[in-house]
Amino acid sequence: MSAGPIRFDILARCGAARLGRVHTPHxxxxxxxxxxxxxxxxxxxxxxxQVRGTGSQIVLNNAYHLLLRPGGERLExxxxxxxxxxxxxPMLTDSGGYQAYSMSDTNExxxxxVTFRSFVxxxxxxLGPESSMRVQNQIGADIIMAFDxxxxxxxxxxGADERRAAxxxxxxxxxxxxxxxxxxxLRWLERCIRAHARPQDQALFGxxxxxxxxxxxxRSVEATCAFDLPGFAIGGVAVGxxxxxxxxxxxxxxxxxxxxxxxxxxxxxxxxxIVMAVxxxxxxxxxxxxxxxxxxxxxxxxxGPIRLRNACHSDDPRPIxxxxxxxxxxxxxxxxxxxxxxxxxEMLGPTLVSIHNIRHFQRLMLSVRTAIREDAWDGxxxxxxxxxxxxxxxxxxxx
Numbered sequence: 001m002s003a004g005p006i007r008f009d010i011l012a013r014c015g016a017a018r019l020g021r022v023h024t025p026h027x028x029x030x031x032x033x034x035x036x037x038x039x040x041x042x043x044x045x046x047x048x049x050q051v052r053g054t055g056s057q058i059v060l061n062n063a064y065h066l067l068l069r070p071g072g073e074r075l076e077x078x079x080x081x082x083x084x085x086x087x088x089x090p091m092l093t094d095s096g097g098y099q100a101y102s103m104s105d106t107n108e109x110x111x112x113x114v115t116f117r118s119f120v121x122x123x124x125x126x127l128g129p130e131s132s133m134r135v136q137n138q139i140g141a142d143i144i145m146a147f148d149x150x151x152x153x154x155x156x157x158x159g160a161d162e163r164r165a166a167x168x169x170x171x172x173x174x175x176x177x178x179x180x181x182x183x184x185x186l187r188w189l190e191r192c193i194r195a196h197a198r199p200q201d202q203a204l205f206g207x208x209x210x211x212x213x214x215x216x217x218x219r220s221v222e223a224t225c226a227f228d229l230p231g232f233a234i235g236g237v238a239v240g241x242x243x244x245x246x247x248x249x250x251x252x253x254x255x256x257x258x259x260x261x262x263x264x265x266x267x268x269x270x271x272x273x274i275v276m277a278v279x280x281x282x283x284x285x286x287x288x289x290x291x292x293x294x295x296x297x298x299x300x301x302x303x304g305p306i307r308l309r310n311a312c313h314s315d316d317p318r319p320i321x322x323x324x325x326x327x328x329x330x331x332x333x334x335x336x337x338x339x340x341x342x343x344x345x346e347m348l349g350p351t352l353v354s355i356h357n358i359r360h361f362q363r364l365m366l367s368v369r370t371a372i373r374e375d376a377w378d379g380x381x382x383x384x385x386x387x388x389x390x391x392x393x394x395x396x397x398x399x
Contacts, residue, residue, distance in 0.1 A: 004199065004200070004203055004230045005024065005025055005142065005199075005200055005201050005202055005203050005230070006022055006023060006024050006142065006143065006203040006230050006231070006262075007022070007023040008020055008021075008022050008023075008031075008230075008231070008260065008261060008262050008283075009021050009023070010259075010260070011373075012372055012373050013372070014371065014372040014373075014375050014376075014377050015279065015377065016254070016255060016279060016280055016281040017032075017278050017279050017281065017368075017371075017372045017377065018031070018032075018281060018283060018372070019031070019032075019369050019372040019373050020262075020283060022090070022262055022283075022284075024090040024142035024143070024203075025142055025201060026082065026088070026089060026090050026091070026142055027057070027088075027089045027090050028057075028090070029057035029058040029089070029090050030057065030365075030369060031262065031283040031284060031369075032274075032278045032282070032283055032284070032285070032365055032368055032369065032372075033057065033058060033283065033284050033285065033365065034056075034269075034274070034285050034286070034287075034361045034362060034364075034365050035056070035058050035059055035060045035092060035284065035285065035286040036051060036054075036056050036059050036060070036286070036290060036291065036358050036361075037059070037060045037062070037286055037287065037288045037291070038051075038059045038060065038061055038085065038087070039061070039062040039065050039288070040061075040062065040065045040066065040069065041061055041066060041075075041081050041084055041085040042085060043059070043291060043354070043358075044291055044295060044350075044354070045291075045295070045347065045350050045351040045354055046291075046351060046354055046355065046358075048085065048086050048087045048088070050327070050351075050355055051087075051358065052088075052089070053327065053355075054326065054355060054358040054359040054362050055359065055362035055363070055366070056358060056362060057089055057090065058089060058090040058091065058092060058142075059087060059089070059090075059091055059092075060091070060092045060093070060094065060286045061081050061091060061092070061093045061094075061139060061141060062093070062094060062096070062099065063093045063094055063095060063096035063132065063135050063136050063139060064094070064096035064097075064098075064099035064127070065099070066081065066093075066135065066139055067096055067125070067127070067131075067135045068118050068119065068120045068125065069120050072134060072135035072138035072139065073138065075138050075139055075140075076138040076140075079140075080138070080139060080140030081093075081139045081140060081141065082140060082141075090142045090143075091140075091141040091142055091143075092141055092142065092143040092144070092145075092286070093136045093139050093141040093143075093144050093145065094145050094266070095132045095136065095144070095145040095146060095147040095148065095192075095207075096127055096132050096135070096147070097114065097127070097132065097147045097148055097149070097150060098148075098150050098235075098267075102150075109149070111184065111187075112128050113126060113127050113128025113129065113131070113132075113147070114126075114127055114128070115127075127147075128147065128188075128191075129146075129147040129188045129189075129191035129192045129195060130191060130192075130195040132147035132192070133147070133192050133195040133196050133197070134195070134197070136202070137196070137197045137198050137202065140201075140202070141202060142202060142203065143202070143203045143205060143230075143231065144196075144202050144203070144204055144205070145204075145205055145207060145233065145266075146185075146188065146189045146192040146193075146204060146205065146206050146207050147188050147191075147192055148181075148185040148188060148189070148207040148209060148235055149180075149181040149184045149185045149188065149209070150181070150209065150235055150236050150239070151177050151178055151180075151181040151209070151211060151236070152174070152177075152211070152239065152240060175213075178210065178211050178213055178216055179216070181209055182209055182210060182216055182219065182220055185207065185209050185220070185224075186220075186223050186224065189206055189207075189224065189227065190227075192204065193227065193229075203229075203230035203231060204229055204230065205229060205230065205231040205232055205233050205262075205264060206224040206225070206227055206229045206232050206233070207224070207232075207233045207234075207235040207266070208220045208221050208224050208232060208233065208234050208235060208253060208257070209235055209236045210236065210249075210253075211236055211241075211249075212241055212245045212248070212249055214248070214249070214252050217249060217252060217253050217256075218252075218256065221253060221256040221257060222256075225256075225257065225258055229261075230261065230262075231261045231262040231263070231264060232257050232258065232261060232262075232263060232264070233263070233264040233265070233266050233284075234249070234250060234253050234254065234257075234263070234264070234265045234266065234282070235266045237249055237250065237265060237266065237267065237268055238267055238268045238269075238273070239267075243272075243273070246268070246273060247273075247276055250265060250268075250273075250276065250277045250280050250282065251276070251280045254277065254280040254281040254282050255280065255281055257281075262283045262284055263281060263282045263283050263284070264282070264283065264284040264285075265277050265282045265284070265285055266286065267286065267287060268285060268287060269285065269286070269287020269288070269289040269290075269361075270287075270289070271300070271361075271364055271384065271386045271387050272386075272387050272388065274361075274364070274365075274368075275364075275368065275380065275384075275387050278368055278372075279377070289357075290354065290357035290358045290360070290361055291354045291357065291358065293305075293353075293357060294350055294353035294354030294355075294356070294357045294358075295350040295353075295354060297309045297338075297339070297342045297349065297350075297353060298353075299320045299321075299353050299356055299357060299360075300356075300357050300360040300361070300386065301320060301321040301324075301360070301386065302321060302323060302360075302383070302384055302385060302386055303321075303385050303386060304385065304386045305386075306320070306335075308320075308335060308338050308339050308342060308349075308353065309339060309342055309343070310339075313335040313336060313338075313339045314336055314339060315336055316334060316335040316336050316339075317334045317335075317336060318334060318335055319332065319333065319334060319335070320335060320338070320353070320356050321356070321360070324356060324359060324360065324363065325359070325363075326355055326356045326359035326360075327352065327355050327356075328352040328353065328355055328356040329356060333352055338352060338353060364384060367380060367383060367384060368380065
């Protein structure tokens, strides 16, 4: 692979699944890796030491949020996000593009980028390839993402009385939008490469788009991977399409990416989808699910998710998951106590369940890495029944 700020070693294989290690200027992390999302340079309710205690080796910051508050210039003056938030390990930042498109009701997209209203003060903000690179250079993450155009993955459902001609127009419009996003993403990637001011310190990953159109995905892979970048990502997944479509896109796209470089599936976070993607050859994952669900009293377990607010837990002396070694479970905090914390609106409840949820995903990744190392993939389903659980919905890489 090309010389640069990271090195990727593949240590073992089990089918298409790979066990590896990524070396960065601020430490190494094992793959397949799950990256918790510290949206605004913080894991809501958790200290960096608590995050590290879950077994997390790399975290993700959200460039969109940090651009708006506290701002790239301030972060740069204060030594970058790692020093700012007191995280001593590897870090990745997204480009901010997805949030600019999805989180604003009044965004305007054109060839130079996206204009949107700040959720902080309502001011008009402009974000494009060059400004995204600038703020990510200022944040100082080890891995940064290209600014891409992420269109809706699927055509919205039809109304019962919609006429055939109207649907045909909408299908054609959607196909045109996908082609436009594919071509614009490639033009923006060239601009990101030119604007990237710290290529020896920060690894820039390209992003493959194409929604559920597999032919467009192939074309995007070929064009994106023509650039000699340190790694590549599959974007535009889990943005409204169903589980079957996610599987189809990932299993088709992942093997097309360069074998010797890290492969990152953006924003996908249910256990079943992660294990499926690992089996297809993906190395890196991120999602807000562990902490978002934790703040809402929803806990992950090997057997499947549980809702701690449910009355059935009122007198339950068991921990969330008796097999878990996290601070909440090993510390002896019962489901009854955790339910009480949420009912009483105590801050400790979201903190403990968030710690447990992150640890749950890190324990899953440990089992996945062991299965690859020992060529024992078939045993994963028995050890982790939640792999077969049907998720209620798919969250994306937003806050």
